[in-house]
Amino acid sequence: MKGPDEEEFREFVTNARDTLRGIAYLTCGSWAMADDAVGAALSKLYVRWNRITSPYAYARRTVVLAAIDETRRPWRREQAAGHLLPDRPEPDPFGAVDEAMRVRAALAQVPPGQRAVLVLRFYEQLSVEETAEVLGRSQGTVKSQTARGLAALRAALDVNETPVTTPQRGERTP
Incomplete structure (x- = not known):
């Protein structure tokens, strides 16, 4: 060229x-x-x-x-010298750095295929169709990998989300 x-x-x-x-x-x-x-x-x-x-x-x-x-x-399984760093870094005044580090650490625990789907869907903000095209997977696979990846990410973050239910028309809320 x-x-x-x-x-x-x-x-x-x-x-x-x-x-x-x-x-x-x-x-x-x-x-x-x-x-x-x-x-x-x-x-x-x-x-x-x-x-x-x-x-x-x-x-x-x-x-x-x-x-x-x-x-x-397999030859890339070496570990970085992260064990030399303190267990808990000092918190930043606004908590943004700590939260970003916590999310990245949790994301690293998600299996690679699911992690790729999450990065493309939520970091790159691609649609299901676009993500499927990028990865060469079906849209159904992208949807299921998104659901599984989010579940794994929530588990790694220890987020206990209870589903929010919206009262149906005519129902009374407690």
């Missing part, structure tokens, strides 16, 4: 890299693996750049699949 195509690719990478890295991180739970997934996805995109009509959609799909693949590789 040379000339204008090379420049377009560089511009795309500059604009999309951080977003793709965030998606990869939320999918695999490790910045190092996220960087590997983004690198692998961008190298595949580079080779196919002239033939791709929607570079971001292609890159997003490739990043998610690469991030899932990174979590399944």
